[in-house]
Amino acid sequence: MDSSVVLKIFLVVAVLAIVLLLWLANYRQSTPLAQSDLTARGYGIRRYWFWCTLIVAFAVYAITIPAFPYRKAQASVNARHYSVIAQQYGFTLPAVVPLDTPVVFDVTAKDVNHGFGIYDPGGRVITQVQAMPLYVNHLAVTFTVPGRYRVRCLEFCGIAHAAMQGSFDVK
Numbered sequence: 001m002d003s004s005v006v007l008k009i010f011l012v013v014a015v016l017a018i019v020l021l022l023w024l025a026n027y028r029q030s031t032p033l034a035q036s037d038l039t040a041r042g043y044g045i046r047r048y049w050f051w052c053t054l055i056v057a058f059a060v061y062a063i064t065i066p067a068f069p070y071r072k073a074q075a076s077v078n079a080r081h082y083s084v085i086a087q088q089y090g091f092t093l094p095a096v097v098p099l100d101t102p103v104v105f106d107v108t109a110k111d112v113n114h115g116f117g118i119y120d121p122g123g124r125v126i127t128q129v130q131a132m133p134l135y136v137n138h139l140a141v142t143f144t145v146p147g148r149y150r151v152r153c154l155e156f157c158g159i160a161h162a163a164m165q166g167s168f169d170v171k
């Protein structure tokens with residue numbers, strides 16, 4: 001998004017927030033409520049919000065728990081490992097990676113920090129990890145679409161960083 005659009009949205013929200021706070025600061029009810037009415041109403045609101053929050057929290061938990069990476073991590077225990085070495089300005093990659101099989105890329109770098117970004121045949125980035133010298137990052141992936149996947153460096157690493165690409169086939 002354009003930064004001037006972000007600024008405009010921010011200014012509108014900020015002005016609305018200031019107006020709301022000024023209104024609240026000057027808000028007065030014509031006839032004050034009795035303390036007991038106020039307490040009863042407060043407890044009612046508290047009960048309502050307690051159950052609302054609980055229901056929403058459980059719904060979000062139930063909907064999102066299958067997306068947690070635990071199953072992927074479990075599958076990667078017995079996965080095939082492929083070594084990836086990033087170096088100014090290219091990658092040492094496997095030529096072919098199997099389809100519908102959990103694989104783990106063991107990613108490292110020889111000189112400086114690089115990025116290891118995998119793009120699907122449609123050109124969308126599907127996953128990425130840092131490639132660092134003297135350290136191996138493990139990136140678990142299961143490819144479900146066959147084709148040629150591009151690898152691009154996602155960390156500025158030097159003068160020819162933009163040209164730092166590679167590819168492998170998934171079949």
Ligand SMILES: [Cu+2]
Pocket residue numbers: 114115153154155156157158161162164
């Ligand atoms: Cu780079």
